[in-house]
Amino acid sequence: AQSVTQLGSHVSVSEGALVLLRCNYSSSVPPYLFWYVQYPNQGLQLLLKYTTGATLVKGINGFEAEFKKSETSFHLTKPSAHMSDAAEYFCAVSGPNQGGKLIFGQGTELSVKP
Amino acid sequence: GAVVSQHPSWVICKSGTSVKIECRSLDFQATTMFWYRQFPKQSLMLMATSNEGSKATYEQGVEKDKFLINHASLTLSTLTVTSAHPEDSSFYICSASFEGDNEQFFGPGTRLTVL
Numbered sequence: 196a197q198s199v200t201q202l203g204s205h206v207s208v209s210e211g212a213l214v215l216l217r218c219n220y221s222s223s224v225p226p227y228l229f230w231y232v233q234y235p236n237q238g239l240q241l242l243l244k245y246t247t248g249a250t251l252v253k254g255i256n257g258f259e260a261e262f263k264k265s266e267t268s269f270h271l272t273k274p275s276a277h278m279s280d281a282a283e284y285f286c287a288v289s290g291p292n293q294g295g296k297l298i299f300g301q302g303t304e305l306s307v308k309p
Numbered sequence: 310g311a312v313v314s315q316h317p318s319w320v321i322c323k324s325g326t327s328v329k330i331e332c333r334s335l336d337f338q339a340t341t342m343f344w345y346r347q348f349p350k351q352s353l354m355l356m357a358t359s360n361e362g363s364k365a366t367y368e369q370g371v372e373k374d375k376f377l378i379n380h381a382s383l384t385l386s387t388l389t390v391t392s393a394h395p396e397d398s399s400f401y402i403c404s405a406s407f408e409g410d411n412e413q414f415f416g417p418g419t420r421l422t423v424l
Contacts (some may be wrong), residue, residue, distance in 0.1 A: 227411050238402050238415040239353075242399060244413060290341075295341050295406050297413060299352045 197222045197288045202301035209308045214273040216303050218260075218286035221267065227289040228269040229297065230260055232282050241283065245269065256280070281307045313405050315416035322393055323424055330388045330419045332403030338403035343413060344376075359386050359405045377424035393423040394405040 202217040243254025359365040359380035403412035
């Protein structure tokens with residue numbers, strides 16, 4: 196079975212500050228891990244994903260995440276927040292032979308203060 | 310990149326009527342399509358997985374007779390909400406993937422309001 200926990204349903208940062216969104220997963224198979232962003236009344240856009248290989252993954256819009264197997268974590272970071280980063284962020288897990296099904300975390304709403 | 314569209318983007322209907330939502334992969338052949346439901350301020354809940362030419366696989370607790378899913382071609386899947394009631398009001402999102410890829414490409418969503 197797989198599950199995802201996102202710590203903090205709401206995170207607020209100042210513009211220019213570090214963004215850190217936490218994601219921990221549970222998986223009985225090697226995980227595929229994803230971060231998606233959702234703007235109001237829109238679908239999801241992929242920020243980045245980890246399947247195999249390098250554990251530090253760089254994505255779009257300056258975001259990156261590091262897969263840490265020992266900590267079962269896949270936290271999302273961005274060095275400097277921008278106002279346009281304000282959105283809902285979802286961490287998700289899948290894995291080989293899972294039929295492509297994604298298990299989503301509860302989501303974290305990111306607010307950016309000027 | 311892979312683009313998925315949904316139609317309509319929003320719909321308002323009367324209680325008891327049926328509503329059809331289309332999900333199309335515009336520039337790739339989608340061997341698998343997924344349908345999700347999202348309530349305000351909540352995460353996505355997978356409703357069903359459909360593969361082209363076969364019956365959809367529904368998640369536990371999802372009524373297959375109420376949420377009819379058809380995946381007739383490699384570029385089109387439809388979700389029909391039958392005899393809609395106000396509690397069916399929600400944001401419905403589809404996604405698509407192609408064979409051999411572990412990524413899902415999401416549509417923009419459809420806002421359903423049942424009066």
